[in-house]
Each structure stands twice: as structure tokens, then as C-alpha cells.
Amino acid sequence: MAGLTLYDKLWRNHLVEQREDGSALIYIDRHLIHEVTSPQAFEGLRLAGRKPWRLDANLAVPDHNVPTSREERAGGIAGIRDQVSRLQVQTLDDNCRDFDIVEIPINDVRQGIVHVVGPEQGATLPGMTIVCGDSHTSTHGALGALAHGIGTSEVEHVLATQCLIQQKMKNLLVRVDGALPAGVTAKDVALAIIGRIGTAGGTGYAIEFAGEVIRGLSMEGRMTLCNMSIEAGARMGMIAVDQTTLDYVKGRTYSPSGALWDAAQAAWADLHSDADAVFDKVVTLRGEDIVPQVTWGNSPEMVLPVDGHVPDPQGMDNATQRSAAQRAIEYMGLTPGMAITDIHLDRVFIGSCTNSRIEDLRAAAAVVRGRQVASSIKQALVVPGSGQVKAQAEAEGLHEIFLAAGMEWREPGCSMCLAMNADKLGAGEHCASTSNRNFEGRQGIGGRTHLVSPAMAAAAAIAGHFVDVRTLQESTQ
Amino acid sequence: MKSFTVLEGLVAPMDRANVDTDMIIPKQFLKSIKRSGFGPNLFDEMRYLDEGQPGEDCSNRPLNPDFPLNQPRYHGATVLLARENFGCGSSREHAPWALEDYGFRCIIAPSFADIFYNNCFKNGILPVVLPAATVEQLFTALYAQAGYRLEIDLAAQEVRTPAGEVLGFEVDVARKQCLLKGLDDIGVTLESAAHIHKFENRWREQSPWLFNVIGKGQG
Incomplete structure (x- = not known):
């Protein structure tokens, strides 16, 4: 039997139930929440009289609507001038309080864009399934996680059941060999890949990014690349765990420490595609060919x-x-x-x-x-x-x-x-x-x-x- | 959720590739905390000549006469005929909410973006994938004949044309059943609650670092 891809392993590890109709119930470790795609989900829970399945799996942060000028920001939520934006940020605050979900509020020093905050806080860990009502959730795949965007109905579904009904995707390997010329960055690699395969090139696939160029990227660069998987049509993009990943994760607020770190590190050593894994499609680029x-x-x-x-x-x-x-x-x-x-x-x-x-x-x-x-x-x-x-x-x-x-x-x-x-x-x-x-x-x-x-x-x-x-x-x- | 069995309806064209979710419902309307009322702002930037604001009454706004949905022959359409990669971009469910609120129950295209495709099923909309050449023929027929209608039968997985052609399409069993019956996904999943608990307990034992985290007072 052929080996498994990183995606196959992450899928297998989280498979709660395989159904006869081809769908599967997948367990979700981390649910990130922001103000735009969550109000209707919380409302749905209220209407059905349901409670979140597991509170400590959730982390909320407002990001889409928050003003960025220091002056407008100084007043917190009440200071947001656009009243529709203000209501949406306030609604997230209210919902998190009502449902007892941890929120990093607007003027907390940890606040920021949810896909920056998750990894930074150690709330995103290797081996996790991570979802958020935002298509750029693919970002978190950079840490060797299965991460993708979901719609609001699924936000409600995850809140209520800690699971998602999923169909398994096909495997696409995007390998970037060689080395990048000076001045060429992860963003250029992402755009070059999209230029090659098109915005629908990854539709139906989970992408794994591999090759010397990818190995050489910092975690920030890897996040940039995985972030843009969705722009290539793939809901999720991911990168195998290596020393760069471990160095990044260690010591963050929600990262494990002590004996738990040792156990986690041992488990994460498996988060890579097997040498004999079979991909449904392989695309290769040479780093030397990529320019800004x-x-x-x-x-x-x-x-x-x-x-x-x-x-x-x-x-x-x-x-x-x-x-x-x-x-x-x-x-x-x-x-x-x-x-x-x-x-x-x-x-x-x-x-x-x-x-x-x-x-x-x-x-x-x-x-x-x-x-x-x-x-x-x-x-x-x-x-x-x-x-x-x-x-x-x-x-x-x-x-x-x-x-x-x-x-x-x-x-x-x-x-x-x-x-x-x-x-x-x-x-x-x-x-x-x-x-x-x-x-x-x-x-x-x-x-x-x-x-x-x-x-x-x-x-x-x-x-x-x-x-x-x-x-x-x-x-x- | 509304069920979908057989739909016989007027067809309208969206004749361009890569129609993204920002086109389907521009971001200013995402500020609503409701699930309904997005229909008047469907395709807002193409449909109106002015800049739409959330909460605004759209009935007096200047319409773009070139936009198909503004033309009388397409009024009351329930089927949207579209091109490649329809619904690309954001995961915003406001896109299918807007389409459904406007009255569309079926979208036919050569391909869809994954998240949008999935979101349609959660909202009683059937996305139908047909080969690009077939879609091209449907566009030709649609433009040739005012009042062009199609019949879409989900159980039989068929699109039937006025000329009597029967076009088969694929749809996975799970999504089909949910849509045919108008099932509440959450209710169905909660029937497996015992399985979820069992998985969760084992997973917690195996990977405790995934559980011992987010809580009040930390960080």
C-alpha cells in the first residue's frame, strides 16, 4: 500500500465517522471567530436553543471592521464611527460574553488579524484541524495543520458539534525546487504558482507545498504562501513540520511546554508526507525562474x-x-x-x-x-x-x-x-x-x-x- | 432549510468567468448581522449605477440597463447560467444568501469554487456542473429565445431543455440527500453525538496539548 500524504494523515487523525454516502465527520480542534461571518451563526444557536460543544476550542477576535487610525481606535468599540461596523464588532463582543467564548477585544495588545493572531498566540498548532469563517484560514496550514475557510452555516455547525461534514479532497503537490534569487519572496512564489496553475487550478484539491525553496522559507513566508492557496482555488494548503516550525511554535502563550512539549514534538515528527505517498497531481517550479x-x-x-x-x-x-x-x-x-x-x-x-x-x-x-x-x-x-x-x-x-x-x-x-x-x-x-x-x-x-x-x-x-x-x-x- | 426536488424556471445569464464573491455581494453589505435581505444588493456594483450603502432602499437607485437582471425578459428568473469558477474568493455565505434572497434556486456553470459550492447546499441552492461545451450551447439557446426555461430534477440528476434534451449531472450522495429532504445538518450530526464524545475522549488522551489551552484568564 502506498504511503500517506500529510493531508491523508491529518484527515485520518480527525476522522470521527466515515459515512456510507461518502461524506465523513471530521473533528475540529480549533475554531477561530471574527465579527463578519459569526453573528448569524450565534443567532442560529440561540434560535435552536443550542450551546457550543467545547468552549475552549474557540478563540474570537474582531479584525475586518476595526478602524486603523489611532484616533478612531482610541475610543474602543464606542469610538467606531461607522455605525454598521460598530454594531458588528459589538455583536461579536456580546455573543462571546453570552456564550462564554474567549475573545481578544479590540484594544487588547494581542488583537489583530485572526490569521496573524492564531499562530502568534500558539492557538494554531501543528497537527490541528483549524477552521474559521474566512477563506484565508488556509494560512494556518503553514504549521502542518489542516486549515480551511468555512461558511456561516458551518461556523454554527462547528460551534454546536465540534465537527464538520466533509468530503475528502484530492492531493496536489506543488514543489518548488532550487533556490530563490535575492529579492524574491514567498509572495512572488505564491503569485508565480497561481500564474502557472490558475485560480481554479487547485479546485477540489488540498495543496501541499514542498521542495527546497519551501523548506528555506521562514514561518512568516510559509504563512504567506499557504494564505494564497485559496487564490489558486484550493481551500487548504499545508507544509510539513520541520525544525523551522518547532522553533516558531515553542514558547508561545498557548503552546505546550515541559513534558507536554516533548510529547507533542514526538507526535509532530509524523506530520509529513511519506516518501512513497501518491499525489493525484504534481506541479513543479524552479526557484531560480521566479522573479518579483x-x-x-x-x-x-x-x-x-x-x-x-x-x-x-x-x-x-x-x-x-x-x-x-x-x-x-x-x-x-x-x-x-x-x-x-x-x-x-x-x-x-x-x-x-x-x-x-x-x-x-x-x-x-x-x-x-x-x-x-x-x-x-x-x-x-x-x-x-x-x-x-x-x-x-x-x-x-x-x-x-x-x-x-x-x-x-x-x-x-x-x-x-x-x-x-x-x-x-x-x-x-x-x-x-x-x-x-x-x-x-x-x-x-x-x-x-x-x-x-x-x-x-x-x-x-x-x-x-x-x-x-x-x-x-x-x-x- | 428549504428542500430542492424539481425546479422548472426562467433562466438568466451571468456571462463571465471567475465571478467572485465580491461581485456577488460587495463587502459593505457584509456588515449586516442578519441572514436575510441581501437580494436587493445581489451583484450590486454591476446592477446599479451608483454606490450602494447597507440599509439603503434600493427601489429608487439608478439601474444599469445593460445588466441582464435589469432587463424585463429575465425578471423572475430562478436559474442562473454562469461560466467557469463561479463563486471564487471569499467564504462569505452572504453570497448564496443574496442569490437565494433574490430568488435563484439553481446555478449552472462549468465549474464552481469549492467553498461557494458547499455553501450553496447549506442554503437550498443547487449548483449544477455541466461541461463547458454544454453550457456554451445553453447560453446560445438562452440568448436566442426570450422566456427560456429549464427544468432541473435533483432526484434524477437531470437538466431538461425545452428542446427535449436531457443533460445528466453529478452530485455527491450526501449533499443530494440533504438537499432533497431539506435536512438540518446540525440535527443530523448530533445524532452521532456518542461517536463524537468517544472520538474526543480518545483524542484528548492521545494529544492533550490540543485541549489544554484556550481559556479565560490565560494569555
């Missing part, structure tokens, strides 16, 4: 190397692709054949569950240090992923580098990634963004999003247009 990436259109698969040119839809064979490209070019205000480096920016956003961790901020600060944001840039926002990331960055003086360059240093939250708070793009504005979706209107109605790495966003802020960050990095050295 920039998206030009309204789907993450519409991505090019920074030295590329906007494609000409007329040259496309597939009618659906042609019309999608045509529409994207119009929406984005581009012309076929124009150089990516000729795209001028209005705003820059460094943040989101994809790229708001300390390493991301360090990479951006390294580019910005001693330079000024171009005068044509209306706003360059830096939004740390959590209060702890913010404190760490301030201890390192990164905020002073950003502020000196003319950037704004904000309070933690999802912010301009999806513009549910006050941070958004105006119609027609181009934004270099370290977030994960470049959909029409995602960052504000009529807004034009280009997805890039933190270093590339920082470089774009300095130049006022896209530029290969490596040219700036060379001149610094």
Missing part, C-alpha cells in the same frame, strides 16, 4: 513578472479568457503591451493576513530606509497584522523609518485589503497592495488593485510606479 511578480488584472492569475508587459487579448485563443482580459484591461485602465513598470500608483497598502507580519514589515522598511515616498503617491499605509507585530516593529524602530519616508503607521486590522473599514481606494486609483485579491471593487468601488510583495510595494511607493525592487536593493548595498 505584479498582477495587472482582476484575478490573481492575471500576473506577470515585473519586467513583463500587459497582454494583448487579441492574441488569446480562448474566448472566455479573451473577454476576461479585455474587461480587466478596461477596468484597470491599461493598454495592451504597456510595460508593468509604466503603471503609476496612487496608493500603497502594506498589510493584510497575507503580508503584515514582522518579516514583511522588515522587508518593506529595508527598501524604504533613507528614502522618500514619491510625491505622486496620495497615501502609503502600513498596517501591522497584530498589536504584537506593531510592538515588535516599534521596538526595532521600523515605524520611524516608515514615518520618516512619508508613510502612515496604523493600528492592526484587515484594513484596505477589503475596505470594510474607513481605509479604501477611490474610483480609478491604482494601488500597489500586499493583500491577496485584486477583484473589481475589492479595495473600494472602482479601485484598481495590483498584488505584490511588501518589498515591491515599498519600492513602488518610492518610485511612484512599479519597479524591480532588486534595482533599489542593489543601490543600497
